[in-house]
Amino acid sequence: MARPSIPKPTARLLSGRLGPWWELFYRFGPPRWTTYMRHNWAGKRLVIAVPYLWLLLFFLGPFIIVFKISFSEVRLAMPPYAPLWQWVTEKAIDVHLNLGNYLFLLTDDLYVSSYLYSLKVAAISTVFCLLIAYPMAYAMARSSPATRNIYLMLIILPFWTSFLLRVYAWIGLLKNNGVINNVLLALGVIDEPITMMQTDFAVFIGIVYSYLPFMILPLYSNLEKHDFTLLEAAADLGAGPVTSFLRVTLPLSVPGIIAGSLLVFIPAVGEYVIPSLLGSSDQLMIGRVLSDEFFANRDWPVASAVAIAMLLLLMVPIMLFQHFQSRELAGAK
Amino acid sequence: MKRRHWFSKTGLWLGLSFLYLPIVSMIVFSFNNSRLVTVWDAPNSPTLKWYGELFRNEQILGAAWLSIRIAAMTATGAVVLGTLAGLVLARFGPFRGRALLSGMTTAPLVMPEVITGLSLLLLFVALEQLTGWPEARDAATITIAHITFSMAYVTIVVQSRLAGFDNSLEEAALDLGARPAKVFFRITLPLIVPAIMSGWLLAFTLSWDDVVVSQFVAGPGSTTLPMVIFSKVRLGVSPDVNALATIMVLIVATGVVTSAIWMRRQERRRDREMQMAAAANK
Numbered sequence: 037m038a039r040p041s042i043p044k045p046t047a048r049l050l051s052g053r054l055g056p057w058w059e060l061f062y063r064f065g066p067p068r069w070t071t072y073m074r075h076n077w078a079g080k081r082l083v084i085a086v087p088y089l090w091l092l093l094f095f096l097g098p099f100i101i102v103f104k105i106s107f108s109e110v111r112l113a114m115p116p117y118a119p120l121w122q123w124v125t126e127k128a129i130d131v132h133l134n135l136g137n138y139l140f141l142l143t144d145d146l147y148v149s150s151y152l153y154s155l156k157v158a159a160i161s162t163v164f165c166l167l168i169a170y171p172m173a174y175a176m177a178r179s180s181p182a183t184r185n186i187y188l189m190l191i192i193l194p195f196w197t198s199f200l201l202r203v204y205a206w207i208g209l210l211k212n213n214g215v216i217n218n219v220l221l222a223l224g225v226i227d228e229p230i231t232m233m234q235t236d237f238a239v240f241i242g243i244v245y246s247y248l249p250f251m252i253l254p255l256y257s258n259l260e261k262h263d264f265t266l267l268e269a270a271a272d273l274g275a276g277p278v279t280s281f282l283r284v285t286l287p288l289s290v291p292g293i294i295a296g297s298l299l300v301f302i303p304a305v306g307e308y309v310i311p312s313l314l315g316s317s318d319q320l321m322i323g324r325v326l327s328d329e330f331f332a333n334r335d336w337p338v339a340s341a342v343a344i345a346m347l348l349l350l351m352v353p354i355m356l357f358q359h360f361q362s363r364e365l366a367g368a369k
Numbered sequence: 370m371k372r373r374h375w376f377s378k379t380g381l382w383l384g385l386s387f388l389y390l391p392i393v394s395m396i397v398f399s400f401n402n403s404r405l406v407t408v409w410d411a412p413n414s415p416t417l418k419w420y421g422e423l424f425r426n427e428q429i430l431g432a433a434w435l436s437i438r439i440a441a442m443t444a445t446g447a448v449v450l451g452t453l454a455g456l457v458l459a460r461f462g463p464f465r466g467r468a469l470l471s472g473m474t475t476a477p478l479v480m481p482e483v484i485t486g487l488s489l490l491l492l493f494v495a496l497e498q499l500t501g502w503p504e505a506r507d508a509a510t511i512t513i514a515h516i517t518f519s520m521a522y523v524t525i526v527v528q529s530r531l532a533g534f535d536n537s538l539e540e541a542a543l544d545l546g547a548r549p550a551k552v553f554f555r556i557t558l559p560l561i562v563p564a565i566m567s568g569w570l571l572a573f574t575l576s577w578d579d580v581v582v583s584q585f586v587a588g589p590g591s592t593t594l595p596m597v598i599f600s601k602v603r604l605g606v607s608p609d610v611n612a613l614a615t616i617m618v619l620i621v622a623t624g625v626v627t628s629a630i631w632m633r634r635q636e637r638r639r640d641r642e643m644q645m646a647a648a649a650n651k
Contacts, residue, residue: 072456072460072461072539072549072552072553079549079550080461080549083453083456083457083461084457084461084464084470086450086453087450087451087453087454087457087470087474087520087524088466088470090450090516090517090520091454091470091473091474091517092473093492094489094492094513094514094516094517095473095476095477095517096473097492098488098489098491098492099488101488101491101492101495102484102487102488102491105491115494115498168380168384168387169384170380171376171377171379171380171381171384172377172380172381172384172385174377174380175374175377175378175380175381176381178374178377185629185633187381187385189625189626189629190385190388190389191385191388192625193621193622193625194388194389194392196570196574196621196624196625197392197614197617197618197621197622198577198578198595198614198617199578200578200580200595200598200599200602201395201598201610201613201614201617201618202391202392204395204598204602204606204610204614205391205392205394205395205614206391207602207605207606208391208394208395208398208606208611209390209391209394211606213405213408215394218408245387245388245391248384248387248388252384298479299478299479302479302480302481303479303480303481303482305481306480306481306482306483306484307481308481308482308483308581309580309581309599312603313602313603323481323482323483323581326483326484326487327483327581327584330487330585336491339487340487340491343483343484343487343488346481346484347484350479350481354476354479
């Protein structure tokens with residue numbers, strides 16, 4: 037069966053149609069535009085070099101330093117880590133490659149359980165995000181173009197307001213004497229306040245709430261491109277609404293689901309602000325462990341090792357995604 | 370056909386109320402007289418007491434001014450770098466190292482903030498040891514850090530805007546003998562002005578909002594507004610933060626609505642002009 041053709045994405049972030057969010061991770065096909073390159077001009081290299089050098093120095097460079105420091109030993113000095121190598125004489129170099137930090141991460145329960153807990157929280161939040169976002173994106177995609185723009189604006193508006201303050205607002209809602217408990221008490225639904233703050237529930241709420249737009253937008257930009265006559269064809273062939281959703285809409289929206297899920301899952305694993313404000317201090321998420329290690333214990337090498345381990349953990353989802361995406365696009369052509 | 374969508378429609382409205390419930394409650398309770406924030410003190414409310422308190426709070430005002438300056442510098446720097454990167458990725462075709470540039474502009478979008486913050490601080494410390502710069506961590510280091518993670522967003526916006534236009538105008542200008550720099554300023558730039566503007570605002574917001582990265586790269590003398598708010602709300606809710614939030618939400622809402630209207634008007638005008646041009650060519 038021939039796949040329905042998906043129109044070329046024309047992207048306008050604020051004006052209704054959204055860009056293809058999966059393009060954030062993947063650039064497809066042979067490059068089509070060589071306008072500026074066609075001409076051999078002096079500024080060409082400069083135009084490429086400026087952003088390139090900036091990112092090399094301030095984005096890629098730092099990771100190499102983090103990697104290096106994760107192998108050194110902590111010491112009481114400024115900066116609080118021992119150099120990896122020292123010139124003993126003019127020709128001999130003394131290298132201290134210390135794997136202790138990584139062994140420490142593996143043997144101490146705190147780190148392993150924090151990693152697992154972070155993965156669990158991020159995974160559950162992603163699933164809830166998806167369950168809430170899918171109907172929203174679907175309804176948006178099926179409404180008329182004029183109302184779509186209004187919905188899009190309503191979705192994007194909270195995204196422009198302070199993330200910190202929106203998380204803070206949940207404290208006022210979830211507290212023991214907060215709005216939700218007060219309303220439930222006044223209605224007589226409960227007799228005593230439910231403890232919601234400093235629980236996993238509060239962390240889920242916080243993450244789902246803050247990352248919901250990141251799930252809705254890629255889903256919407258996928259669903260918006262669907263050819264809805266396919267559903268009519270399915271109905272004509274006798275499929276009920278549930279069957280046609282499961283057999284037509286859902287499979288076609290897989291790229292949107294994956295893009296949205298990764299946009300939520302990856303940052304949520306390292307989330308720091310939300311668990312600090314809403315979560316309990318019994319079970320820490322890994323972002324909190326990293327910053328405690330760094331600020332409270334001043335153990336920069338272990339903090340670096342935590343960061344590298346987190347990075348390795350998150351490389352896998354990104355790679356998987358890229359792999360899936362390239363196969364998907366190769367199949368669609 | 371219509372009846373089938375009641376489920377997703379309900380979901381949409383429930384979701385939207387989930388998004389707006391905390392914001393609305395924050396606004397309502399900013400007018401509450403009680404210090405207990407969520408206990409409505411009916412006889413003495415609504416009151417503007419907390420707004421008055423907010424404007425007398427030197428620490429918050431100072432931090433807000435610092436944050437505005439950092440955010441404005443960040444947004445400007447990010448727009449310059451991000452536009453260049455977006456242009457290179459969308460219009461320059463293949464060149465050696467393109468994949469790396471593409472990766473480096475997209476990775477910051479999903480990178481957990483603690484990792485970005487830690488790595489940038491370690492870079493600044495290493496740079497200081499090697500070159501003596503930066504002597505102290507201050508607004509400059511925060512700005513550099515913010516530019517680094519926010520330029521990725523500008524790049525994406527500019528790149529996808531450019532992908533929405535074909536390059537025939539630029540090709541034509543180049544064929545007619547215009548130099549690439551002139552083509553950029555006379556043709557490409559005017560086409561991507563809306564993207565540059567939303568990129569500037571996006572970078573401004575990201576910088577204005579950031580607490581985690583700032584905490585890592587800030588020195589003792591440079592406390593931004595989110596850092597003040599974060600340390601305040603860690604100790605519990607405080608009513609003047611509600612007032613601050615209300616002011617910020619109002620500013621943002623006005624800005625977003627105005628710019629959306631303005632952009633739609635621009636978009637319509639452009640479409641009309643295109644149609645007229647097409648009609649004239651017939």
